[in-house]
Amino acid sequence: MNSKVQHFSEMTADGGTRSPYTAYDGWFAQQDNARLAKKSAEAEAFFRRSGITFNVYGQSDAEERLIPFDLVPRIISGREWTKLSRGIDQRVRAINAFLHDIYNRQEILRAGVVPTSLVAQNDAFLPEMMDFSPPGDVYTHIVGTDIVRTGEDDFFVLEDNARTPSGVSYMLENRETMLQMFPELFSKIKVQRVSDYPKQLRRSLEASAPAGCKGRPCVVVLTPGIHNSAYYEHSFLADQMGVELVEGHDLRIVDGHVAMRTTRGYKVIDVIYRRVDDEFLDPLTFNPSSMLGVPGIMDVYRAGNIAIANAPGTGVADDKAIYSYMPEIVEFYTGERAILKNVETYRCSEPDMLKYVLDNLADLVVKEVHGSGGYGMLVGPAASKKELAEFADKLRARPGNYIAQPTLSLSTVPIFTEAGLAPRHVDLRPFALVSPGGVDITPGGLTRVALTEGSLVVNSSQGGGTKDTWVLED
Amino acid sequence: MFRFLERAENTARLIEAGFRIALTRSTDAQAEWKSVIVTSASQAAYDAKHDGYDSTRVTDFLLRDPDNPSSVLSVIKAARDNARLVRTALTTEVWSSVNETWMVLCDVLRDPVPETELPAVLATIRQQSALVRGGLHGTMLRNDIYDFCRLGTFVERMDSTTRIIDVKYYALLPAASFVGSRMDNVQWETILRSVSAHRSFRWAVEDEFNAASIAEFLILDARMPRSLYFCAGQLVDNLDYLAANYGEETESLRKARALRARLKDRDISSIFEEGLHEFLNDVLSDTAQLGMQIEQDYRFIA
Numbered sequence: 001m002n003s004k005v006q007h008f009s010e011m012t013a014d015g016g017t018r019s020p021y022t023a024y025d026g027w028f029a030q031q032d033n034a035r036l037a038k039k040s041a042e043a044e045a046f047f048r049r050s051g052i053t054f055n056v057y058g059q060s061d062a063e064e065r066l067i068p069f070d071l072v073p074r075i076i077s078g079r080e081w082t083k084l085s086r087g088i089d090q091r092v093r094a095i096n097a098f099l100h101d102i103y104n105r106q107e108i109l110r111a112g113v114v115p116t117s118l119v120a121q122n123d124a125f126l127p128e129m130m131d132f133s134p135p136g137d138v139y140t141h142i143v144g145t146d147i148v149r150t151g152e153d154d155f156f157v158l159e160d161n162a163r164t165p166s167g168v169s170y171m172l173e174n175r176e177t178m179l180q181m182f183p184e185l186f187s188k189i190k191v192q193r194v195s196d197y198p199k200q201l202r203r204s205l206e207a208s209a210p211a212g213c214k215g216r217p218c219v220v221v222l223t224p225g226i227h228n229s230a231y232y233e234h235s236f237l238a239d240q241m242g243v244e245l246v247e248g249h250d251l252r253i254v255d256g257h258v259a260m261r262t263t264r265g266y267k268v269i270d271v272i273y274r275r276v277d278d279e280f281l282d283p284l285t286f287n288p289s290s291m292l293g294v295p296g297i298m299d300v301y302r303a304g305n306i307a308i309a310n311a312p313g314t315g316v317a318d319d320k321a322i323y324s325y326m327p328e329i330v331e332f333y334t335g336e337r338a339i340l341k342n343v344e345t346y347r348c349s350e351p352d353m354l355k356y357v358l359d360n361l362a363d364l365v366v367k368e369v370h371g372s373g374g375y376g377m378l379v380g381p382a383a384s385k386k387e388l389a390e391f392a393d394k395l396r397a398r399p400g401n402y403i404a405q406p407t408l409s410l411s412t413v414p415i416f417t418e419a420g421l422a423p424r425h426v427d428l429r430p431f432a433l434v435s436p437g438g439v440d441i442t443p444g445g446l447t448r449v450a451l452t453e454g455s456l457v458v459n460s461s462q463g464g465g466t467k468d469t470w471v472l473e474d
Numbered sequence: 475m476f477r478f479l480e481r482a483e484n485t486a487r488l489i490e491a492g493f494r495i496a497l498t499r500s501t502d503a504q505a506e507w508k509s510v511i512v513t514s515a516s517q518a519a520y521d522a523k524h525d526g527y528d529s530t531r532v533t534d535f536l537l538r539d540p541d542n543p544s545s546v547l548s549v550i551k552a553a554r555d556n557a558r559l560v561r562t563a564l565t566t567e568v569w570s571s572v573n574e575t576w577m578v579l580c581d582v583l584r585d586p587v588p589e590t591e592l593p594a595v596l597a598t599i600r601q602q603s604a605l606v607r608g609g610l611h612g613t614m615l616r617n618d619i620y621d622f623c624r625l626g627t628f629v630e631r632m633d634s635t636t637r638i639i640d641v642k643y644y645a646l647l648p649a650a651s652f653v654g655s656r657m658d659n660v661q662w663e664t665i666l667r668s669v670s671a672h673r674s675f676r677w678a679v680e681d682e683f684n685a686a687s688i689a690e691f692l693i694l695d696a697r698m699p700r701s702l703y704f705c706a707g708q709l710v711d712n713l714d715y716l717a718a719n720y721g722e723e724t725e726s727l728r729k730a731r732a733l734r735a736r737l738k739d740r741d742i743s744s745i746f747e748e749g750l751h752e753f754l755n756d757v758l759s760d761t762a763q764l765g766m767q768i769e770q771d772y773r774f775i776a
Binding site: 179180181182183184186187191193195199202203216239240241242 | 493494496497498499503529588589590592593673675676677680681682683
């Protein structure tokens with residue numbers, strides 16, 4: 001990284017403490033490092049006992065891993081949050097309207113606001129979803145918008161994660177851990193609670209049930225199984241909501257409905273919160289070798305007898321080339337300017353932008369349009385000459401497969417180290433629930449933190465950790 | 475002895491619920507702590523010593539105060555004294571777990587518990603209580619001694635659950651059942667947490683959160699191990715075993731059956747019509763009378 005760049009510090013400003021952190025800072029000054037180090041070890045034991053571990057793919061002998069937890073909270077004022085949540089609300093409504101449009105009348109394509117090719121040639125676009133409207137026209141019921149901050153009032157959306165956002169169990173467990181470890185902090189500082197999320201999630205899913213559903217809708221969570229890296233989260237959410245956790249082989253189609261195997265026979269279900277990818281959802285429609293899905297579920301879906309959250313084909317909205325049009329998409333459907341800014345994005349499919357990207361490769365971050373999880377990307381400032389040259393060749397060969405963005409100077413929040421507080425870069429993933437009844441955004445979210453000094457990569461697969469995220473009651 | 479152990483556990487649970495609500499809600503913590511004191515049936519003793527309600531004084535009173543006969547330290551000491559008295563009636567496992575509980579709790583409750591350590595201390599109380607219960611279930615003969623242990627547990631639990639509902643009965647009246655997204659009644663959560671049922675409610679009850687379904691769950695549900703109906707059923711069962719064993723049906727059995735009959739095949743709306751508060755008052759006094767009747771029938775009082 002360019003060390004001359006000044007990063008925005010969320011805790012300190014002009015030698016003092018920024019106001020959301022004042023009370024915390026006062027408390028911290030009275031703590032001794034030995035006690036905090038002990039608490040930090042306790043937190044790890046707490047996570048191990050609750051089982052919030054993940055498996056790393058391809059490492060069969062590796063023990064179950066914990067995502068490192070840092071005990072210094074990331075604190076957001078109520079005022080900052082109000083603005084953020086308004087922006088998220090607007091954005092998730094626009095994304096749902098966009099998805100409904102491209103699978104039906106395609107007004108936005110006809111108006112030339114978004115190029116048809118971006119949708120038609122998109123791998124995540126499912127022709128099977130054309131001319132069909134899910135209950136309430138909701139496609140993405142659970143959204144985890146990745147937001148980064150670069151200054152006092154500068155928040156940018158980095159990714160929309162409309163397909164299958166994960167990490168909400170960390171938002172909840174991190175708070176529980178903090179409440180156990182530092183109850184005195186919460187009696188001093190009023191923090192908006194996140195613990196309603198499971199209840200709200202169930203409500204939101206129930207509200208998305210098909211119109212023909214009678215009585216209280218039956219909701220289930222569909223998991224690929226215990227070997228999936230996010231299995232803990234699947235079981236946790238089902239348990240917290242009070243609904244069954246099922247695998248594909250527990251489900252079958254009975255009389256035109258999806259039903260689950262129970263000790264008393266098959267029971268009809270109305271809403272599936274699925275954590276299985278589109279491709280594996282229905283072997284009759286998509287990947288024929290899938291053992292994880294339910295044969296025939298797409299027919300039941302199109303007949304309006306089951307709600308699937310999130311809807312198949314939602315991944316179109318996560319495409320990074322589509323992302324670059326998000327300000328226009330928000331304006332097209334809401335008639336308002338986007339409240340949250342996009343990161344400036346260069347579409348390499350356009351010749352003059354490609355030229356700019358190639359000329360400035362060493363300063364840019366280049367991503368695959370369908371990529372996620374930090375894979376297949378180039379971080380220009382951190383790359384060697386050879387890597388830059390190789391990536392330039394890839395860009396010339398398939399320019400449409402890439403977008404580029406300036407390297408952002410992510411804000412920092414301190415982490416606790418043996419030597420005291422040390423600033424590290426963070427991002428934020430708040431979680432929004434969308435149902436025909438409206439949008440509900442839990443005050444807080446998942447803060448990911450790059451634990452290595454100077455690093456900008458917050459992904460847990462690459463050495464990132466998490467923090468509890470506080471939204472204050474101002 | 476098992477009445478005392480049950481009381482210690484219930485008190486810990488009550489503090490835990492109160493503490494959590496005080497930390498995570500912006501509501502009036504003072505009112506919350508006051509209702510914890512009222513629920514624990516120790517308002518008079520508390521008011522005699524203290525002026526006003528706050529977390530430090532309330533938790534100290536309920537955990538450690540020797541002047542409070544229901545404080546965790548007082549009841550654990552009483553339980554251990556009882557266990558020593560009837561040492562030969564208990565298996566080694568039960569006795570040593572009660573004795574260990576007393577030693578551990580005397581140690582962690584020696585000094586006032588700072589807020590920072592409270593979650594750990596409450597967890598210790600719960601764990602110790604589970605240890606004694608596990609010893610009882612796993613090792614005791616299923617004879618009259620076991621039945622008396624169970625009777626103590628369920629008289630106390632019946633009393634405790636009734637008080638918890640009664641202190642918040644106003645929050646459970648049908649008129650209070652407004653359903654709003656974030657406006658959910660704080661009181662409902664406190665009630666469910668006080669009986670460790672905030673999770674099982676979601677699993678057991680098909681309805682959404684509302685006053686009537688929560689009241690029904692806590693009063694009439696046969697699966698919920700702290701509901702009034704469940705406790706009454708356990709009292710009848712254990713008195714039945716004693717009657718069969720001793721070859722004599724007692725007045726306590728008759729009283730317990732009457733109590734269970736009040737709760738059997740009821741629906742919650744008829745209880746609301748009768749008046750929830752009045753209904754709970756009756757249950758409370760019936761339970762107290764049943765407790766005394768058991769002592770009399772089985773000659774626990776000289």
